[in-house]
Amino acid sequence: MIPSQETLKALLDYDPETGILTWKARDPSYFETRSACASWNARFSGRRAGWATLNKKSGRKARCISLFEKSYHEHRVVWVWMTGNQPPEQIDHIDRNPENNAWINLRASDNSHNMKNKSMYRRNTSGFTGVYWHSRDKIWEAKCRIDGKLINIGRYFCKYEAAKAVKRFRDENGFSEGHGTPQP
Numbered sequence: 001m002i003p004s005q006e007t008l009k010a011l012l013d014y015d016p017e018t019g020i021l022t023w024k025a026r027d028p029s030y031f032e033t034r035s036a037c038a039s040w041n042a043r044f045s046g047r048r049a050g051w052a053t054l055n056k057k058s059g060r061k062a063r064c065i066s067l068f069e070k071s072y073h074e075h076r077v078v079w080v081w082m083t084g085n086q087p088p089e090q091i092d093h094i095d096r097n098p099e100n101n102a103w104i105n106l107r108a109s110d111n112s113h114n115m116k117n118k119s120m121y122r123r124n125t126s127g128f129t130g131v132y133w134h135s136r137d138k139i140w141e142a143k144c145r146i147d148g149k150l151i152n153i154g155r156y157f158c159k160y161e162a163a164k165a166v167k168r169f170r171d172e173n174g175f176s177e178g179h180g181t182p183q184p
Helices: 005-011 034-044 074-083 111-115 159-172
Strands: 012-015 020-023 051-054 061-067 070-073 090-093 106-109 131-134 139-146 149-156
Touching: 005 012, 005 074, 012 074, 020 074, 061 074, 070 074, 074 090, 074 106, 090 111, 106 111, 131 159, 139 159, 149 159
Parallel strands: none
Antiparallel strands: 012 020, 051 061, 061 070, 090 106, 131 139, 139 149
């Protein structure tokens, strides 16, 4: 559970336009000695909180922050800082950039909706999300996953026709405009 809004606002400043959290100077009550307090404030006060981390599997970066010896994703901390409520199941970055935690870029989501705003996988070989080469039949297949189910859209001799079919399917089923495009 992320600390309360009151605690977060005592420790951090947040700029909703840039999405950046910065450390506030801390009160001596957080430390065992005054020199530890002075040292911490000299080192961190006014500086950006957290760090960028890389998910080795997906190749995506995100920002994390440590509070009271526990790490949290920065966008989840921002949610509590802004709303005072614990974050929803998932928070979607509208522009698909997990390092952009500007308030206007964050929205409550669930897995189904979040997956409709997903970037292209970095291991994609066709250049189009949802388009796969079927080597045995020497044909392009168009597929799309919706609500956890893989839907076969069709088979095409031309990968561009398969890509058009996937785009039509996504447009008809409420996928975001940026879904399937390369990661920002």
